[in-house]
Amino acid sequence: xxxxxxxxxxxxxxxxxxxxxxxxxxxxxxxxxxxxxxxxxxxxxxxxxxxxxxxxxxxxxxxxxxxxxxxxxxxxxxxxxxxxxxxxxxxxxxxxxxxxxxxxxxxxxxxxxxxxxxxxxxxxxxxxxxxxxxxxxxxxxxxxxxxxxxxxxxxxxxxxxxxxxxxxxxxxxxxxxxxxxxxxxxxxxxxxxxxxxxx
Amino acid sequence: xxxxxxxxxxxxxxxxxxxxxxxxxxxxxxxxxxxxxxxxxxxxxxxxxxxxxxxxxxxxxxxxxxxxxxxxxxxxxxxxxxxxxxxxxxxxxxxxxxxxxxxxxxxxxxxxxxxxxxxxxxxxxxxxxxxxxxxxxxxxxxxxxxxxxxxxxxxxxxxxxxxxxxxxxxxxxx
Numbered sequence: 001x002x003x004x005x006x007x008x009x010x011x012x013x014x015x016x017x018x019x020x021x022x023x024x025x026x027x028x029x030x031x032x033x034x035x036x037x038x039x040x041x042x043x044x045x046x047x048x049x050x051x052x053x054x055x056x057x058x059x060x061x062x063x064x065x066x067x068x069x070x071x072x073x074x075x076x077x078x079x080x081x082x083x084x085x086x087x088x089x090x091x092x093x094x095x096x097x098x099x100x101x102x103x104x105x106x107x108x109x110x111x112x113x114x115x116x117x118x119x120x121x122x123x124x125x126x127x128x129x130x131x132x133x134x135x136x137x138x139x140x141x142x143x144x145x146x147x148x149x150x151x152x153x154x155x156x157x158x159x160x161x162x163x164x165x166x167x168x169x170x171x172x173x174x175x176x177x178x179x180x181x182x183x184x185x186x187x188x189x190x191x192x193x194x195x196x197x198x199x
Numbered sequence: 200x201x202x203x204x205x206x207x208x209x210x211x212x213x214x215x216x217x218x219x220x221x222x223x224x225x226x227x228x229x230x231x232x233x234x235x236x237x238x239x240x241x242x243x244x245x246x247x248x249x250x251x252x253x254x255x256x257x258x259x260x261x262x263x264x265x266x267x268x269x270x271x272x273x274x275x276x277x278x279x280x281x282x283x284x285x286x287x288x289x290x291x292x293x294x295x296x297x298x299x300x301x302x303x304x305x306x307x308x309x310x311x312x313x314x315x316x317x318x319x320x321x322x323x324x325x326x327x328x329x330x331x332x333x334x335x336x337x338x339x340x341x342x343x344x345x346x347x348x349x350x351x352x353x354x355x356x357x358x359x360x361x362x363x364x365x366x367x368x369x370x371x372x373x
Contacts, residue, residue, distance in 0.1 A: 056256065
């Protein structure tokens with residue numbers, strides 16, 4: 001697997017790997033680059049790329065996971081977005097949904113606003129925070145082998161929190177639809193069929 | 200005839216059942232304690248206690264994505280924590296009913312409750328939320344019913360504000 005100039009994994013390859021052979025897995029992409037990343041992997045009604053709501057991607061995953069306990073739910077977000085909603089790790093750890101995986105693509109920067117450093121750049125340990133909240137499977141991913149192990153773990157089930165250290169080089173924009181009512185309606189229809197619109 | 204002065208929390212719970220509410224997100228408030236107990240005792244309602252109220256907006260959006268109706272319970276001070284997050288249900292057209300117990304609006308003792316209590320309706324409305332107030336115990340059930348119907352029939356954030364006149368002001372023994 002390719003690595004960037006920093007020797008770290010490349011975000012687009014990472015997300016493509018995690019979404020490969022996804023079956024019916026639902027994916028929420030945190031605002032900014034993670035939303036573009038899940039879109040670059042292939043835009044589908046099973047994706048909910050976010051254009052806002054900073055800090056809430058993980059807890060949106062909790063609401064979705066609770067509503068669809070038979071489906072795998074994957075939240076892909078960034079370090080800045082996760083830091084803004086860090087308290088939600090406590091909320092999620094207490095509810096312990098067995099079908100939710102939260103993956104933080106950690107480039108240690110706010111990528112959309114001029115690459116200012118985030119707290120993870122200064123040693124703040126998101127994996128340690130998640131583990132201390134009570135998410136037993138909280139892991140750090142740095143290598144291709146660890147990424148493949150994470151992919152398998154996500155497919156196997158269980159509540160998972162993972163931080164993947166990624167190269168900070170920005171990637172070309174791959175924008176999803178911007179009309180959010182369509183993004184919501186298409187995922188609801190993918191899950192529930194046309195009945196979704198009569199609820 | 201039920202006694203609305205005492206039973207309004209049970210009437211809200213009955214409305215939750217009537218509307219098929221499956222997820223209740225909350226930061227606790229004393230005014231909601233009886234309703235919270237009823238929800239916790241119900242195996243068909245998933246109660247999620249939040250670390251901050253804005254999480255509830257995200258949680259309700261996620262639940263609706265998966266076909267479950269949700270409600271957010273909070274105190275008026277918590278409304279201030281939700282303001283930017285209301286862009287999520289507005290942009291997605293998500294039903295997002297909120298039931299808010301008021302502080303800082305009637306006989307308040309704590310100065311810190313006044314600014315947000317006084318601004319609750321204004322800021323919610325500034326963020327596109329349909330707001331209805333319940334000033335008496337008899338008002339509560341019909342107002343909450345309207346708030347639920349407006350949310351689920353017209354796809355937007357809505358709120359009932361339950362007055363301190365209904366709940367009674369906390370006096371800290373003074």
